[in-house]
Amino acid sequence: xxxIQSIAEVHDGFDNKAFTPLELAQEYLGRIHAxxxxxxxxVSEEKAIFxxxxxxxxxxxxxxxxxxxxxxxxxxxxxxxxxxxQGLRTTCGSRILENYVPPYSATVVERVEKAGAVxxxxxxMDEFAMGSSNENSAFGPVQHxxxxxxxxxxxxxxxxxxxxxxxxxxxxxxxxxxSIRLPASFCGVTGVKPTYGRVSRYGLVAFAxxxxxxxxxxxxxxxxxxxxxxxxxxxxxxxxxxxxxSEKYVAGLSAxxxxxxxxxxxxxxxxxSGVQAEVAASMQDAIKWFEKQGAQCVSVTLPHTSYAxxxxxxxxxxxxxxxxxxxxGVRFGVRPEGLSSSQGDLLSFYKQVRTRFGxxxxxxxxxxxxxxxxxxxxxxxxxxCQVRRLIQQDFTAAFEKVDFILGPVAPTTAFxxxxxSQDPLQMYLxxxxxxxxxxxxxxxxxxxxxxxxxxLPIGLHLAGRLYSDSELIRIADAFERRA
Amino acid sequence: MQSEFEAVIGxxxxxxxxxxxxxxxxxxxxxxxxxxxxxxxxxxxxxxxxTGQPGALPVLNKKVVEYAVLAGLATHCEIQMHSVFSxxxxxxxxxxxxxxxxQYDLPVCGKGWLEIPGGSAPKRIGITRIHLxxxxxxxxxxxxxxxxxxxxxxxxxxxxVSEPEMFSAEEAGAYLRTLHSLVxxxxxxxxxxxxxxxxxxxNVSVRKRGATALGTRAEIxxxxxxxxxxKAIEYEIQRQIQVVVSGGxxxxxxxxxxSDKNVTLSQRSKEEAxxxxxxxxxxxLPLRLTPEWVEKLRGALPELPDQKRARYxxxxxxxxxxxxxxxxSKSLSDFFERTIALFPAGDLSAPAKAIVNFLTGxxxxxxxxxxxxxxxxxxxxxxxxxLVQVSLSGVISSSGAKQVLxxxxxxxxxxxxxxxxxxxxQVSDVGALEPIVQKIIDSNPSQAAELKAGKEKLMSFxxxxxxxxxxxxxxxxxxxxxxKKLLA
Numbered sequence: 012x013x014x015i016q017s018i019a020e021v022h023d024g025f026d027n028k029a030f031t032p033l034e035l036a037q038e039y040l041g042r043i044h045a046x047x048x049x050x051x052x053x054v055s056e057e058k059a060i061f062x063x064x065x066x067x068x069x070x071x072x073x074x075x076x077x078x079x080x081x082x083x084x085x086x087x088x089x090x091x092x093x094x095x096x097q098g099l100r101t102t103c104g105s106r107i108l109e110n111y112v113p114p115y116s117a118t119v120v121e122r123v124e125k126a127g128a129v130x131x132x133x134x135x136m137d138e139f140a141m142g143s144s145n146e147n148s149a150f151g152p153v154q155h156x157x158x159x160x161x162x163x164x165x166x167x168x169x170x171x172x173x174x175x176x177x178x179x180x181x182x183x184x185x186x187x188x189x190s191i192r193l194p195a196s197f198c199g200v201t202g203v204k205p206t207y208g209r210v211s212r213y214g215l216v217a218f219a220x221x222x223x224x225x226x227x228x229x230x231x232x233x234x235x236x237x238x239x240x241x242x243x244x245x246x247x248x249x250x251x252x253x254x255x256x257s258e259k260y261v262a263g264l265s266a267x268x269x270x271x272x273x274x275x276x277x278x279x280x281x282x283x284s285g286v287q288a289e290v291a292a293s294m295q296d297a298i299k300w301f302e303k304q305g306a307q308c309v310s311v312t313l314p315h316t317s318y319a320x321x322x323x324x325x326x327x328x329x330x331x332x333x334x335x336x337x338x339x340g341v342r343f344g345v346r347p348e349g350l351s352s353s354q355g356d357l358l359s360f361y362k363q364v365r366t367r368f369g370x371x372x373x374x375x376x377x378x379x380x381x382x383x384x385x386x387x388x389x390x391x392x393x394x395x396c397q398v399r400r401l402i403q404q405d406f407t408a409a410f411e412k413v414d415f416i417l418g419p420v421a422p423t424t425a426f427x428x429x430x431x432s433q434d435p436l437q438m439y440l441x442x443x444x445x446x447x448x449x450x451x452x453x454x455x456x457x458x459x460x461x462x463x464x465x466x467l468p469i470g471l472h473l474a475g476r477l478y479s480d481s482e483l484i485r486i487a488d489a490f491e492r493r494a
Numbered sequence: 495m496q497s498e499f500e501a502v503i504g505x506x507x508x509x510x511x512x513x514x515x516x517x518x519x520x521x522x523x524x525x526x527x528x529x530x531x532x533x534x535x536x537x538x539x540x541x542x543x544x545t546g547q548p549g550a551l552p553v554l555n556k557k558v559v560e561y562a563v564l565a566g567l568a569t570h571c572e573i574q575m576h577s578v579f580s581x582x583x584x585x586x587x588x589x590x591x592x593x594x595x596x597q598y599d600l601p602v603c604g605k606g607w608l609e610i611p612g613g614s615a616p617k618r619i620g621i622t623r624i625h626l627x628x629x630x631x632x633x634x635x636x637x638x639x640x641x642x643x644x645x646x647x648x649x650x651x652x653x654x655v656s657e658p659e660m661f662s663a664e665e666a667g668a669y670l671r672t673l674h675s676l677v678x679x680x681x682x683x684x685x686x687x688x689x690x691x692x693x694x695x696x697n698v699s700v701r702k703r704g705a706t707a708l709g710t711r712a713e714i715x716x717x718x719x720x721x722x723x724x725k726a727i728e729y730e731i732q733r734q735i736q737v738v739v740s741g742g743x744x745x746x747x748x749x750x751x752x753s754d755k756n757v758t759l760s761q762r763s764k765e766e767a768x769x770x771x772x773x774x775x776x777x778x779l780p781l782r783l784t785p786e787w788v789e790k791l792r793g794a795l796p797e798l799p800d801q802k803r804a805r806y807x808x809x810x811x812x813x814x815x816x817x818x819x820x821x822x823s824k825s826l827s828d829f830f831e832r833t834i835a836l837f838p839a840g841d842l843s844a845p846a847k848a849i850v851n852f853l854t855g856x857x858x859x860x861x862x863x864x865x866x867x868x869x870x871x872x873x874x875x876x877x878x879x880x881l882v883q884v885s886l887s888g889v890i891s892s893s894g895a896k897q898v899l900x901x902x903x904x905x906x907x908x909x910x911x912x913x914x915x916x917x918x919x920q921v922s923d924v925g926a927l928e929p930i931v932q933k934i935i936d937s938n939p940s941q942a943a944e945l946k947a948g949k950e951k952l953m954s955f956x957x958x959x960x961x962x963x964x965x966x967x968x969x970x971x972x973x974x975x976x977x978k979k980l981l982a
Contacts, residue, residue: 095549108548115542117549216548221776250553250778330776333583336592337546341642361585383583383771392773 014177016230018086018237021180022076025085032070032085036063036129039087043131043178048154048163050173052092053100054132059087062129081127082237082261088128089173089182091136093216094225096120103216104136104148104166107344107367117214118249119183119225119242126241131179134169138369139335140190140218142166143441146432147371154428156198158467161425164194164441170228171198181229181238185215187222188323189420189445192457195228196420196470199459201491202228203235204445205480207452208253210239211246217334219327220251222449232458232488236260239480258481264488270305273486276413277308280316281444287423289463294419297460297471300493301417311413313405316447318398320439323446325382325395332379335372340364374435403451410476415486418444420457420470444472454480458487499738501731502708503666504658504697507673508651509683510629510690511561516648517628518552518595519543523649524684536634536643544648546590551777554579558650559781561682562602562626563791565652568676568798569621571606573788579626579778583771587642588631596653598772601625602781608656608676609800610668611818616800619669620657627651658697658708663727667720670694674720675799675822687718694718696727699744700734709734710744714758717751726751730758802827810834810846819854825868826853832875833882848882856896860903872906873899880909888969891961894918922969924976927960930968931976934959946981953977 015021024030030038036059043051066085070076076084090096093103095113102108116124124130137147145153145168153168155161156175163172167184171194174182184191186204195202203226210225217223227238237260244257277298282291298308338344344364368376382391409416421441431438448455453474460471471490475483516523519541542550566573580598603624609616629651631644654673660666674692677683684691693716699709714730717723729751734744749758774780797805799821806817820827833849834842853868857878861868881902885895890913901912913919921927934956935942945952953974960973 093549095547101548103548111548113542113547113549115547115550212549213551214549217777219776248553249551251551251776329773333581333593333771333773336583336585337548337590339585339592341587342545342590343548380771383773385769385771388771388773 015180018083018180018229018234021086022078022084025070025076032066032129033060033063035085036060036087036131039131039179046176046178048156048172048176048178049151050135050153050169050176050178051089051132052102052104052135052150052169055096055099055130056132058099059129059131062124066127066129077127081125082241083123083181084127086128086181087131087179088123089131089134089170089179090120091167091170091182091184092133093136093140093185093218094120094183095214095216096130096133099130099133101133101216102150103140104138104150105368105372106149107338107364108216109149109345111343113214115214118211118246120214122242123183123238128181134167134173134182134184136169137166137190138372139216139331140166140185140187140223141331141371141375143189143193143438144426144428144432145169145194146428147369149369152428155425158425158465160427161467162197162428162430164197164421164425166190166194167202167228168194171195171200171202174198174200174228174230181227181234183225183238183242184228185218185223185225186445186449187218187224187327188449189442191226191228192420192445192455192470192472193441195457196459196472197425197468199462199468199470200228200230201232201235201456201458201487202226203239203456203480203484204448204454205239205243206253206454206478207449208251209243209257209454209478209480211242211244211249211252213246213248217330219330220334221330222323222327224449232456232484232491233261233264235456236264236484236488239484243480253478260481260484263481263485266485268304268485268489270301273301273304273306273415274413275301275306275308276311276409276416278311278313278316278409278416278418280313281418285422285440286419287463290419290421290423290469293461293469294417294471297490298417300490304489308417309413311409311416313402313409313416313447315398315401315405319402319447319450320443322395322398322402323442323450324378324439325391326399326450328375328379329382329392329395330379332376332383335368335376338364338368371435399450402447406447406451406453414475414479415483416474418472420445420472424463424465424467424469448474452477454478454483456483456487458491498703499700499735500661500703501663501727501734502658502699502701502711503660503662503727504711505656505660505666505669506695506697507654507656507670508693508695509565509654509677510692511558511650511652511682512684512691513555513557513561513650515555515557516544517555517558517626517650518648521648534645536641537645539645540647544590545644546592552595552775554778554781555650558626559602559783560791561650561680562624562652563783563788564680564682564795565654565677566603566606566624567788567792567795568680569603569606569608569624569654571603571621571624573783574600574602574604575783575785576600577602577625577781579775579781580772581775582627584768586630587640588633588644588647590631590644590647594628594630595775595778596627597625600780608669608672610665610672611822612665612668617665619659619665622655622657624652624654627653658699663724663731666696666727667724670720670723671822672799675824678824679796679799681796687720690718694723696723696730698727698730698734700731700738709738710746712744712746712758713748714751715748715761717753722751722753725753725756726758729756733758806846809842811843812846812850816847816850816854820850826858829853829868829875829878833878836875836879844886845879845882848886849878852878852881852895852899856899857903860900864903871903873903874906877902877906877909884909884913888920888922888971889913890918890920891966891968891970893966894920917967919967920969921964921967922972924972927964927968927972927976928980930963931956931960931973931980934963935977935980942981945977
């Protein structure tokens with residue numbers, strides 16, 4: 012079977028009886044088993060076969076894919092392993108949840124299943140989504156889909172690599188500081204981080220609750236729109252989900268673009284030294300293309316950009332230190348064998364449980380605990396929250412002049428495994444262009460934009476105003492379909 | 495020597511709100527009447543949210559906010575249109591998320607006050623704040639292991655923090671009783687202290703009389719009866735005075751109360767105090783209220799105990815003590831209201847007084863002896879009204895009335911049939927009583943002579959004898975009239 016690129020191709024294949032949902036699921040499961048990428052942590056073979064059989068029977072009955080009622084009908088689908096799945100192990104890439112089988116499913120999981128998706132399994136990730144290279148998974152790094160020895164980006168590295176390598180047609184990831192967009196960029200797929208609150212976080216194991224947002228990784232912008240139509244919208248289980256009727260993303264794609272009304276901002280802070288020359292050149296090509304369509308590309312300034320990484324690493328780790336407190340060995344997390352809290356003191360018990368976290372997670376819990384502690388909170392956590400507001404104001408001001416902000420997703424293309432893993436600060440800088448969108452809650456995405464001389468994909472980063480997800484997807488779709 | 499010192503007490507009351515569901519999920523917050531969520535099968539009353547499953551999120555129960563605002567309105571607090579939920583981070587096995595969702599710098603209710611009965615006049619005690627939070631679960635310690643029961647986790651609480659404005663254990667007790675009756679009257683708390691519906695921590699310090707600065711305080715945690723709280727505070731005051739008098743310094747610490755030994759014991763010093771690392775919970779939006787909504791709640795407030803007390807004094811001419819006792823107990827005042835309503839309009843001061851006497855005397859005794867709530871007993875307002883009527887009109891004596899009440903308590907039979915059956919009708923027939931009285935005078939000539947000579951005290955002797963001779967049925971007022979007439 013040839014590599015399928017899109018949801019539409021799958022549905023056409025079903026309609027034309029080229030293959031059944033069951034045959035397709037079996038094909039993908041076979042690929043997963045044969046794959047060396049380490050993209051899947053858990054393969055839900057039984058569940059997938061069950062769902063695919065059901066879809067096959069339905070297709071026999073109706074003769075045609077029920078695209079309206081089930082936009083993901085029969086689609087081989089992957090879930091990042093921080094989305095809880097009832098009865099299916101959810102590890103968050105951590106030893107501490109190695110055997111955790113959730114009693115409930117995330118809202119997004121229920122929604123994609125209801126939309127007909129065939130869940131193939133759970134995708135590898137940096138432990139608790141903390142990382143930019145997927146090297147922080149307790150279950151080993153994910154390989155780059157086309158360049159062995161290179162990282163796929165993180166933390167949704169399993170999702171990006173699996174989609175790019177044809178191990179699933181679409182996947183969900185989560186993005187706290189770029190964790191969808193960076194791996195999408197490194198692996199050459201589309202990744203969307205919606206406006207904060209657009210997609211329910213209920214059932215997403217929290218890393219940094221005020222920044223986390225679930226989004227799709229797919230082979231095309233259109234497919235991301237299809238997935239977003241399914242997963243977005245108010246959820247009574249998430250107080251931070253945006254109330255009201257959700258936009259229709261796929262429907263928005265058919266309207267013609269009026270380029271004369273499109274204004275694109277190029278932040279001068281994003282075009283600085285340190286950006287790989289080929290990446291910078293690729294951005295210039297993209298700008299030229301937009302200008303050629305009739306869009307206005309103007310320089311804007313986001314003066315607090317240089318503080319974004321620092322602010323992020325205070326806010327995110329502070330929230331994380333609290334979010335991860337529950338993995339204490341009492342209910343969640345492993346209880347060291349032969350050790351009960353009645354033997355020895357509580358501290359030594361706690362120490363033994365918490366050492367099961369990887370180094371990066373420990374580092375962030377310690378940093379966050381410090382940043383929130385009495386006497387330091389005002390200098391760190393509270394100060395970071397203040398600067399976060401300044402960064403938000405930068406965007407508010409910029410969006411008075413422009414509709415979108417364009418830049419590279421990351422300063423470089425994918426790097427080699429181990430290249431940056433010993434230097435956390437160097438690693439954190441990968442997220443320098445993606446973090447501001449999380450701090451401001453903005454919708455942002457990565458769309459493929461060429462390759463460097465080594466053949467590694469380059470990602471174009473587009474961000475829009477709050478709630479402008481639909482417009483953002485429209486211009487990304489237009490860009491993607493450029494000749 | 496002790497008069498050199500004064501105690502300063504501030505109280506923190508945790509009050510479980512009696513909403514149907516928990517504060518952040520749909521699990522029941524209370525079971526059927528008289529059953530606590532803690533009583534059912536452990537961990538049955540839970541869901542992903544209140545067990546803190548990874549990925550689960552809190553959603554605020556609107557009713558909980560309503561109850562907290564009612565508490566704030568009834569204690570004259572400034573209701574905050576904007577308040578924030580924060581995470582209080584600490585480790586304890588009964589705390590499933592590793593943090594408690596509470597309110598920190600922006601609570602739902604700001605400053606207010608509560609009026610408590612005082613020696614000569616009511617006294618106002620300042621309230622610092624009222625905030626919302628979730629209850630934790632319970633640790634159950636068995637031999638060799640401990641278990642965690644999360645049935646209670648997520649039950650809504652309000653914490654009502656007073657100013658340090660009470661100066662004795664009695665005042666603290668009066669504050670707690672008043673507050674307790676208030677939240678029960680509001681219908682926002684079941685008020686069962688044994689089940690932990692209403693829990694109190696007391697901050698106690700002492701200082702030289704006349705000093706303005708507060709002394710170092712000790713916090714007495716989780717005492718679950720009014721009497722024990724008063725005893726614990728009293729003990730703690732004396733302990734601190736002893737420490738200061740003997741040249742020592744009071745240490746800031748948390749102390750527990752051992753009710754068997756009546757002592758407080760150190761549990762945790764300040765050095766071991768937690769750093770709770772409070773920060774706004776990013777999973778919950780700031781809580782925003784509108785003045786219209788708050789005013790609507792204000793309009794729906796029931797009559798509050800202090801308003802009730804004033805009305806009882808005014809309408810029924812009850813003494814301030816009687817009015818206070820009634821209004822501070824929802825069960826007593828409810829029973830009172832239902833009983834007095836059975837009397838025709840007019841001057842009701844006499845029946846009111848009689849009802850209060852039965853309620854606070856015999857009925858309270860019977861109820862506590864049998865451990866049966868008045869409302870659940872066989873005695874109805876109709877019984878009490880009938881009993882008051884026959885007592886006031888002299889049909890039965892006061893001792894007869896007690897007998898009737900006991901009998902009604904046990905059987906629930908109508909008052910008149912009890913009087914009939916037990917032959918308690920008072921003899922008010924002069925013709926029947928005169929021969930009895932004459933016989934007593936004849937057999938006690940010296941006492942008769944002394945009474946006639948003016949030793950009025952002896953009248954009770956003759957009345958007593960007549961009661962004895964009549965088997966308790968003689969109308970004592972009539973007996974004394976007859977004695978006077980026969981000796982005249």
